[in-house]
Amino acid sequence: MTAIISVRNISKKIKEHPIFQDISFDIHKGECVGLVGHNGSGKTMIMKAICGFITIDTGEIIINDEQITCGTHFIRDAGVLIEAPVFLNTITGYENLAILANIQQKISKEDIIHAMQVVGLGEAINKKVRAYSLGMKQKLRIAQAIMENPSILILDEPFNGLDKASVENFQCLLKAYQEKGTTILLTTHDDRQITTLCNKVYELDNGRML
Numbered sequence: 001m002t003a004i005i006s007v008r009n010i011s012k013k014i015k016e017h018p019i020f021q022d023i024s025f026d027i028h029k030g031e032c033v034g035l036v037g038h039n040g041s042g043k044t045m046i047m048k049a050i051c052g053f054i055t056i057d058t059g060e061i062i063i064n065d066e067q068i069t070c071g072t073h074f075i076r077d078a079g080v081l082i083e084a085p086v087f088l089n090t091i092t093g094y095e096n097l098a099i100l101a102n103i104q105q106k107i108s109k110e111d112i113i114h115a116m117q118v119v120g121l122g123e124a125i126n127k128k129v130r131a132y133s134l135g136m137k138q139k140l141r142i143a144q145a146i147m148e149n150p151s152i153l154i155l156d157e158p159f160n161g162l163d164k165a166s167v168e169n170f171q172c173l174l175k176a177y178q179e180k181g182t183t184i185l186l187t188t189h190d191d192r193q194i195t196t197l198c199n200k201v202y203e204l205d206n207g208r209m210l
């Protein structure tokens with residue numbers, strides 16, 4: 001079976017400091033793969049490379065048979081949650097997502113509202129983002145990642161800031177996505193999420209795969 005995401009021998013240095021070295025792995029359709037490792041081990045940077053947000057020095061990244069190249073070929077049909085997006089505080093959560101949805105023009109108002117409801121923001125659709133709590137902002141980021149019903153999800157510590165019930169809700173959501181064939185790459189520092197969700201786990205130490 002051809003891999004949806006194929007990472008082949010990628011390496012990157014910044015100012016002679018190795019960020020990640022000789023990383024290779026494949027992710028097949030419907031798999032949920034976990035990247036784990038201590039702070040600064042390179043998880044986020046590898047995810048950024050996979051999305052085409054940063055350059056790599058060597059190796060290649062192939063997604064759905066297309067080579068990812070920073071600046072020209074970004075990941076497509078993917079929901080990405082890496083670092084905090086800049087939400088506008090003075091408008092509602094819904095309006096923020098509507099602005100972002102307008103870029104691709106793939107989804108309707110109902111799709112945005114549905115995404116907000118499934119992550120547990122049903123009551124906060126028309127609330128200004130400045131009145132959102134930390135966990136609510138995290139749910140808005142998740143809603144943004146899933147709203148276009150992407151075939152790939154790249155999620156960097158998606159459970160951060162979520163309460164217990166919201167963690168369980170999001171786990172169920174990810175399981176459902178996986179069952180319908182969504183390919184998922186996630187990082188988390190919580191072993192329970194890895195055990196519950198991931199088919200495969202890759203551990204990083206100082207930019208190298210163990």
Ligand SMILES: Nc1ncnc2c1ncn2[C@@H]1O[C@H](COP(=O)(O)OP(=O)(O)OP(=O)(O)O)[C@@H](O)[C@H]1O
Nearest residue numbers: 014018019037038039040041042043044045046187
């Ligand atoms: N913009 C940057 N310029 C230089 N070095 C950077 C930059 N961003 C990250 N790094 C370095 O890259 C290495 C890997 O960082 P990365 O953010 O990928 O770690 P991580 O495994 O995601 O950590 P955490 O668990 O804390 O999120 C670290 O040594 C970090 O200092």
